[in-house]
Amino acid sequence: MSGVVLDGKKIRDEILEELKPRIAAITRKRGLPPALAVVLVGENPASHIYVRNKIKTCQELGIRSVEITAPQNISTRDLQDQLQPLIEDSSVDGILIQMPLPKQIDPEDIVTYAVDPLRDVDGFGAPSLGRLVQNKPGPRACTPAGIMEMLKRYEIPIAGKKAVVVGRSDIVGKPMALMLLHANATVSICHSRTQNLAGECRSADILIAAIGQPALIQAEHIKPGAVVIDVGMNRISEESEAHRIFRGDPAKLGSFRKNGSVLVGDVDPVALREISSAYTPVPGGVGPLTIAMLMANTVEIAEKRPVQAS
Ligand code: NDP
Secondary structure (H helix, E strand, O other): OOOEEOOHHHHHHHHHHHHHHHHHHHHHHHOOOOEEEEEEEOOOHHHHHHHHHHHHHHHHHOOEEEEEEEOOOOOHHHHHHHHHHHHHOOOOOEEEEOOOOOOOOOHHHHHHHHOOHHHEOOOOOHHHHHHHHOOOOOOOOHHHHHHHHHHHHOOOOOOOOEEEEEOOOOOOHHHHHHHHHHOOOEEEEEOOOOOOHHHHHHOOOEEEEOOOOOOOEOHHHOOOOOEEEEOOOEEEOOHHHHHHHOOOOHHHHHHHHHHOOEEEOOEOHHHHHHHOOEEOOOOOOOHHHHHHHHHHHHHHHHHHOOOOOO
């Protein structure tokens, strides 16, 4: 058996295409396009790539982007001061603080200070999380929201199914579990202290892996015919490890030799393909949806906010 590939790029393109007329309507109505501000603190190379991609997608869609950068060693107080003009700029619809922040800064001190609930485009603030818990409308964390959108568009039934989420982070695992719960799945959340992880995972009709450990989820974790969503994005730079995980797959090893590394998810790619009924590949599965949902959240916020004077 070989599972159906859930194509994140295809769903992303559909979502972005559907946003274009809405962006044009907002721009016509208030004389200003929707605007997204991205705050990038420090030197994390992955964060720089994510922010670049977010800004590029804004440009392609006609969303105005504002980028604010700050040095790695900035204090909470100085960062708050630097964000003051942004907070006062009512032409900005969504504000996103790129995570992770440097260690000396508690994210809560920045998100609560700079991102009012109406502009919380990432859905990370406490009020947005509260609305998610209560199943009330509001911006939702982009990665789990993208996964829900993918399950919906591929018409994968959720109600009454057993869903297992491995990972309990505030940005993926917990909101994912709540969204599945609100869609009437029976949900378990697993983490590093879970006993018998394989047994828990094997009970899942829908298995979501959001762990950050290359190919941790193996054949023994997957119920035959399950839908498996692999959120993990792990870069492998050891050729022997790439060889072991991809079973000598010439395409993946070719890519490794060309780039000096290769991306692997949290699920063994061979088990994923052979045991699931449908699965997200890495790359090209969940990743593209995260940015698409960020754009969708920005547009939704802009549609709801009062018209801004230029
Ligand atoms: P975190 O590191 O915040 O959370 C990881 C979770 O996995 C924790 O809850 C941890 O448990 C759990 N975990 C770690 N090791 C094990 C183990 N051996 N067995 C069971 N559970 C374990 O990661 P994130 O949620 O931020 O991200 C998870 C993955 O998803 C990463 O690979 C990240 O790169 C990727 N990601 C991808 C995105 C995309 O757009 N495709 C977006 C965001 C993330 P505990 O709480 O007990 O420590």
